[in-house]
Structure formats: C-alpha cells, structure tokens
Amino acid sequence: MNRRRFCGLLLTVLLALSATHGVAQDDRFIIVQSTTSTQNSGLLDAILPQFTEQTGIEVRVVAVGTGQALKNAANGDGDVLLVHARPAEQQFIAEGHGVERFDVMYNDFVIVGPAGDSAGIGGMADAATALTDIAGAEATFASRGDDSGTHKKELSLWDEAAVDVSAASGDWYRETGSGMGATLNAAVGMDAYTLTDRATWIAFQNKGDHEILVEGDPRLFNQYGVILVNLEKHPGIEAELGQTFIDWLTGPEGQAAIAAFEVHGQQLFYPNASGG
Secondary structure (H helix, E strand, C coil): CCHHHHHHHHHHHHHHHHHHHHHHHHCCEEEEEEEHHHHHCCHHHHHHHHHHHHHCCEEEEEEECHHHHHHHHHCCCCCEEEECCHHHHHHHHHCCCEEEEEEEEEEEEEEEEECCCCCCCCCCCCHHHHHHHHHHHCCCEEECCCCCHHHHHHHHHHHHCCCCHHHHECCCEEECCCCHHHHHHHHHHHCCEEEEEHHHHHHCCCCCCEEEEECCCHHHEEEEEEEEECCCCCCCCCHHHHHHHHHHHHCHHHHHHHHHCEECCEECCEEEEEEC
C-alpha cells in the first residue's frame, strides 16, 4: 500500500471514529424507574418533552409498581427513582442505594365502587371504617396485589381496619397483580370496590357506573418523592444527568409543569418540592 493510499484510509477511519464519538456524546439519556400512576395519568408524557427540549436529555421511563421500581433501582437498573411510598424510599437510601430524597408533588387516594354500593360506604371520610364495612358485607374488592405504593397504602388501611385480607384472598378479596389501570378495569368488570390514586381515576376512561365513594381522609394523602441512585453503589449510572433531571423537576420550571397538567379541566398533581 502506498503512502497516499494509507493516509487516505487512516483519515477515513479517524473521521468515522470522530462521527461515532459525536453520536455517543449527543445521545444523552437517563432511565427513570417510576410508577404506573405517573404514566397512566399522562403526567410524564406531558412534562418530560419540556425537560428534554430545555436540556437535550432524553428520559426513558420504566413504569411499574413502586415495589418493583425500588427493586430495579436497587439493582442499578435506573438513574433516578420517582415513586410514592416514603418508608420504602427511606429504606432504599438507608441501604445505600440512593443519595437523597426530595418531595416532588402530591395528590390523594380514593376508594371507588359501583353506584349500587352494596357495602353502604358512600360519603364516608374514614377509609378504615369503609374497608371494615366492605369486609363485613363481603363485597368484592379488587386489590393491585403488586407491592406498589397504592398496594402498600391499601394494606396499611386494612391493618388499621383490623381485617386479615389474606384469609379472604380468592373469595371477596381479589388480587390482580397488575397496575392501576388494569385493576380499575377489573374492578369495573367485577362490580368491585378498589383503592386508586385520584390522578389515574380522573384519567381513566372505562368508569362504567363506578364513582368515588370515600375521600378526604388525611390517611389517603399521597406524596411522591424523587431519588438519585447512588453512583458509589452502582457505578455506571448517569449521576450528573440524573441530578440535572431532579434539579429541573424540583425547580421552578418542573414544578410549574406539574401544576399546569390537567385532565378534563382538573389538576391531577400538586407540586410541593422541598428537602427530603
């Protein structure tokens, strides 16, 4: 091979490597482990393009129950965690998987059920008493049964009601093992009661004759938190990009985007970012 041809080939290789490096540099993205409620409600579809437009960072969301999201992040399969189960989030940090937790936004849970309301709970503001009455009537109740934040809240309310739902599993207590949307579909199909976050309920299209029957109990408060996965524990995560996302989400622009998100003219989430 003569010198001119060798130099030409070398230049071609260098240009190719440079181009490849440029693509890799521009292909900036993070993986956010989050919940089905943030996805089913349409919130993330509404706000994430705004973040990407402002920063050039793409956000790829894995929407699962909070319990699974925590497990995924604990395996290093994500850069940021956005979930709603504070005790589990705090344990995640205590085990060294997360750096720091920040409040992001809140809404609330509600108990929905058929208009016929065989358990007679309509209008109640005490969620535990309502569940006691559902159990007493052996009225069908659809549970997510998936270790999500909603499922954790539901189980805590059954505990307060002193009802052992494990004994009723497969009878009047039905576990779907699914996300919120699928569980709502099951509840409507079975003429059953269920616990849901208000945002998913508002966005849900297949309500049938189901309606909100119990709301307003302070125990139904639903806080969301965001956590950066710990780079020291999980080398290879995009810590800098992840922190950029958290700063945006808890900052003025992200908080305004959350507040502006509405479905059917109703605000679904209320921003309240602060230190964890």
